[in-house]
Amino acid sequence: MRLTPPVQGAFREVIKNFTYAGFTIPKGWKTHWNVNTTHRNTKYLPDPEKFDPSRFEGREPEPFTFVPFGEGPRMCPGREYARAQVLVFIHNIVTKFKWERVDPNEKISYNPSPIPAKGFPICLQPLENIY
Numbered sequence: 136m137r138l139t140p141p142v143q144g145a146f147r148e149v150i151k152n153f154t155y156a157g158f159t160i161p162k163g164w165k166t167h168w169n170v171n172t173t174h175r176n177t178k179y180l181p182d183p184e185k186f187d188p189s190r191f192e193g194r195e196p197e198p199f200t201f202v203p204f205g206e207g208p209r210m211c212p213g214r215e216y217a218r219a220q221v222l223v224f225i226h227n228i229v230t231k232f233k234w235e236r237v238d239p240n241e242k243i244s245y246n247p248s249p250i251p252a253k254g255f256p257i258c259l260q261p262l263e264n265i266y
């Protein structure tokens with residue numbers, strides 16, 4: 136969700152003039168906020184390319200720094216449903232199966248959402264049959 140977010144961002148219409156990084160952004164313009172670049176902000180996420188789930192242990196990310204579901208009033212209304220589905224899926228696959236990636240070096244392609252280039256083939260063996 137941080138390093139390969141399924142949704143790349145969204146657009147917002149500017150409702151009043153503002154200045155950002157020395158640029159004046161006029162009212163009426165469309166702006167794009169981007170999940171990927173937000174998730175690689177070294178100010179809040181040191182060593183951003185490193186997969187390190189423990190970076191969030193015992194502390195919440197700063198507001199608006201971890202935004203796979205957006206943030207604010209238009210935040211994804213399906214987020215808790217999506218999180219529950221992912222949790223149930225991961226729980227079952229790691230507790231009931233031994234699993235291995237067929238190609239550990241499989242690349243991600245973007246079109247525009249990220250998707251494993253070969254469809255993420257895996258070998259599954261039910262744990263009850265091998266132990």
Ligand code: HEM
Nearest residue numbers: 141142144145203204205206209210211212213214216217
């Ligand atoms: C991993 C799964 C999902 C991800 C990463 C995701 C991500 C996002 C993101 C980034 C936005 C834009 C938020 C913004 O503009 O601030 C969004 C909006 C939205 N999502 Fe999701 N979403 C997911 C699953 C779902 C599901 C399961 C549903 C419905 C059951 C859903 C329904 C919506 C709707 C209706 C919006 C538009 C909200 C609005 O504009 O007010 N999403 N989602």
